[in-house]
Each structure stands twice: as structure tokens, then as C-alpha cells.
Amino acid sequence: MSVAGADNPADLHPLVARVARFAQTTLKPRMLHTDSEGVPTAIISMLGRAGALNHLASPRFGGAGLAKAEDRRVHEHLAAGCLNTWLIWAQHASIAARVEAALEGADPGHDLIDGLLRGRVFAGAALSDVRHYPERFIAADRAKGGWQFRGTVSWASGWGLNEVLLIAGVDAVREQVVLALVPISERFTASPLHLAALGGSRTFRVDLDGVFVEDSLVISIEPLAAWQSKDDQTAVDAKPHLFGLAAAVLEELRNEPHALARDAAAAWAPRVEELRSQAYALADAGDASNFYAERLGVRVQTGEALSTISKALLVARAGRSLQRNDSAQYYLRSAHFLLVQAQTDAVRAAQLARLG
Structure with missing residues (x-):
């Protein structure tokens, strides 16, 4: 499973490899059950044992200090395995790095902060x-x-x-x-x-x-003005979870018995990979703020692509795709959720402009 291919270098990192296995062997088989019944406490404990609750914290706090490419890959794998789990984990995941950066080398000063940085507090x-x-x-x-x-x-x-x-x-x-x-x-x-x-x-x-x-x-x-400016810059990008979910949908399309469904996967996979490459390159540009319009455009186009391939899977499976035990309806609902998740006024305006 990967829009980037099975030889993605980030997958060689031991923590990324553990998360990838966990996502495919534990999260994905129970994905629809989790969507209906909720993420259980045991899943969070398993993420902790995999090292994913402080993967961005430095070794000083027992973290892996993952680089950006590996962090993105963790997001992609978890989103592909179970988007409900990804959402809960993602709310937590970035906090350790944010908190540690704010410390500027000082001691945590509170057991709660220390526990968070060490992955013991969720x-x-x-x-x-x-x-x-x-x-x-x-x-x-x-x-x-x-x-x-x-x-x-x-x-x-x-x-x-x-x-x-x-x-x-x-x-x-x-x-x-x-x-x-x-x-x-x-x-x-x-x-x-x-x-x-x-x-x-x-x-x-x-x-x-x-x-x-x-x-x-x-x-x-x-x-407040500084916060709002940074938030606007952060929300504009197409994030890794979009591409993780897209990879999962494309994989299911490839396995459909209908030849036209497989053709749709073959047609859309290069486009999704192109958007992924553009999104990461633009976000990593030293002057990324100068490419605001381009980054926003990629986010909107990625949402459209994800919606389209999810719709293709739904159509390919016909009426059975609307049953709660079929993944097609889950993917389409999830794709639509991601259209509005982390949606700022600028993102909404760009989305509506494309639809007008």
C-alpha cells in the first residue's frame, strides 16, 4: 500500500516499519468496526508500544525525533489503516514536538509535561x-x-x-x-x-x-495576529493523511473485479502521486509563504481527487457499497470529512470557487 511505491526510503526506519505493520495487520481489519464502535483504549496503548506517542520528541525524553519524511509516512500509514484512529492520534502526535520546542532546552517543570514528552500522557x-x-x-x-x-x-x-x-x-x-x-x-x-x-x-x-x-x-x-498568520499558513497544505487515505482507496480499486474500476485506479494513481510530490515540495520550500496560492490549489485538487476515487469505488460496487460493512461507503464519507477538516475561510473559498 503506497502511492509512493513499496521502496519508499522512510519505510526503512524501524519505527515507521512498526507503524506500517500495525496499521495493516491491526487497524485495517477492524477499520469498519472502529468507525461504528469507536477507537478503544487498547489501540492507544499499542501505539505507545510502537513508539508512536512521542515519535517527534528528542531522545532526551525517549522519543525517536523523527525527521519530516518519516513523520509524514507515519501519518500516511495510520490514515490508510483507520482514519478514526489517525484523527485521535494526530491530535496528540504533534504536541510533544510543540511542547519541547517551547521549553528551549529547559526542564519540563511539571510531571504532566514530562509524561507527555515521554509518551505516557495522552x-x-x-x-x-x-x-x-x-x-x-x-x-x-x-x-x-x-x-x-x-x-x-x-x-x-x-x-x-x-x-x-x-x-x-x-x-x-x-x-x-x-x-x-x-x-x-x-x-x-x-x-x-x-x-x-x-x-x-x-x-x-x-x-x-x-x-x-x-x-x-x-x-x-x-x-493573536501572529497565531492567526501561522495557523493560516499551516492549514493551507495538503497533508499526509490525505495521501494515506488515497492510497488505501486506490489499492481497493486495483483489486476490484470490474476492469473499468482497475482502469480508474491506473489512471488516478499517477495524479495522486503528482499531487503528493507537489504538496511536500511546496511545504518544504524555504520561502513556502510565497507559494501560498499554489499550496492552496494543491490542497483543493487533492481533496477533489480523493473524492473522485472514493466515488469510483462506490460506483464499482453498486448497491452493496452502501452497506455499513462495505469499505466503499466508509471511504467516501471519510473523503468528504477531509474536505472540511482543518478548513479555514481561505480553504473554503478556494473549494467553493472550484465548484462554482
Whole structure:
């Protein structure tokens, strides 16, 4: 399984190889069950044993310190195996590197941060509500010895598995974003979001009732404008999970008995690989911000390609593809989910412009 071919050099890394086997032998066979019943705790434990819960942390904290190419490959493999698992894991995965970078070589200063960096504490992320400031957002109010967070987290995946949330709150007085690791407590009130796609991702809406977080758990404080600029630049790229899911769909198309389905796979595989190469090259460019329009275009085109090949698989299997035990309906719903996941105003506008 790979849009990049079986000889991808990143697959030679031991951790990447472990994750690839885990995705194909454990995640994929139960993919539809997980979509229906939810990601179990045991899967997170298995990811930990594979080294995937702190794979970006440095060896100082027992992490693998994976390079960008290997990290991308881990995302691709997990998304191909089970997108519900990928979503929950991905919320956690980038946090260790973010937290360690903020330490700038200093000691963690808190057992919770140390546990996170060592892959012993599983975290969720609540960052996207900053995009909706000032209409709706998580408010961060200064308090003695720390901060109080209040408001509603519109989207938190992995609920019930996470021990802490990385929350981005806005201090409206100073127009700055306060990023903090917040232990989940009775001050959190969660209600499930009944999603039509990725229903197994344990995604909840969470109300914060004056949740206090001490200063030692604050990761960073930065101007709102700087946060918004970085978020816009990050969201514009076509990310590895898109290509991982595309690889899984193409693999199933190749195995279809209908010759035209196999022809569709043969026709679309080079296009998906071309988009993948473009996406990574543009994201890695030293002056990537100068290629904003091109990166945005690749993201939109990748979403379209993924939707098209998923639709081809659905059509090839006819009526049976609509049964819950058929992977075609899962892939099509997942492809549509990814059209709106991490969608900023700029991404939405570009998508709608292509459809107009």
C-alpha cells in the first residue's frame, strides 16, 4: 500500500516499519468496526508500544525525533489503516514536538509535561476555536498563579482517551493567545457530536466552566495576529493523511473485479502521486509563504481527487457499497470529512470557487 511505491526510503526506519505493520495487520481489519464502535483504549496503548506517542520528541525524553519524511509516512500509514484512529492520534502526535520546542532546552517543570514528552500522557487538542474570534472562542482570563479558561470547545476528538487537552484560549484584553496543557476535570462538561463520518473518533463538544490552569502548564503566549498568520499558513497544505487515505482507496480499486474500476485506479494513481510530490515540495520550500496560492490549489485538487476515487469505488460496487460493512461507503464519507477538516475561510473559498 503506497502511492509512493513499496521502496519508499522512510519505510526503512524501524519505527515507521512498526507503524506500517500495525496499521495493516491491526487497524485495517477492524477499520469498519472502529468507525461504528469507536477507537478503544487498547489501540492507544499499542501505539505507545510502537513508539508512536512521542515519535517527534528528542531522545532526551525517549522519543525517536523523527525527521519530516518519516513523520509524514507515519501519518500516511495510520490514515490508510483507520482514519478514526489517525484523527485521535494526530491530535496528540504533534504536541510533544510543540511542547519541547517551547521549553528551549529547559526542564519540563511539571510531571504532566514530562509524561507527555515521554509518551505516557495522552493528550487531545482544542485549538481551532481561535479561528472564530471574536464571534466565539475560548476565553483566557488572567488569574493568580495562572489562567482561567471558559467557553465551549467546538471539537475535541479522543474524548475518554485523553488525560489532558492542549487548549488555545484568547486573552481578549491583550489580544494574545494562551496555549496551555489543561488536565481534564469535573469542570469539563462534554456532549458527543453524532458525526456522519468518523463516528468512531470520540469527538465531543466540551464546555469549560472557569477551568484553572497553573502557569507551569502554560506552553506559550503570543500575539493573536501572529497565531492567526501561522495557523493560516499551516492549514493551507495538503497533508499526509490525505495521501494515506488515497492510497488505501486506490489499492481497493486495483483489486476490484470490474476492469473499468482497475482502469480508474491506473489512471488516478499517477495524479495522486503528482499531487503528493507537489504538496511536500511546496511545504518544504524555504520561502513556502510565497507559494501560498499554489499550496492552496494543491490542497483543493487533492481533496477533489480523493473524492473522485472514493466515488469510483462506490460506483464499482453498486448497491452493496452502501452497506455499513462495505469499505466503499466508509471511504467516501471519510473523503468528504477531509474536505472540511482543518478548513479555514481561505480553504473554503478556494473549494467553493472550484465548484462554482
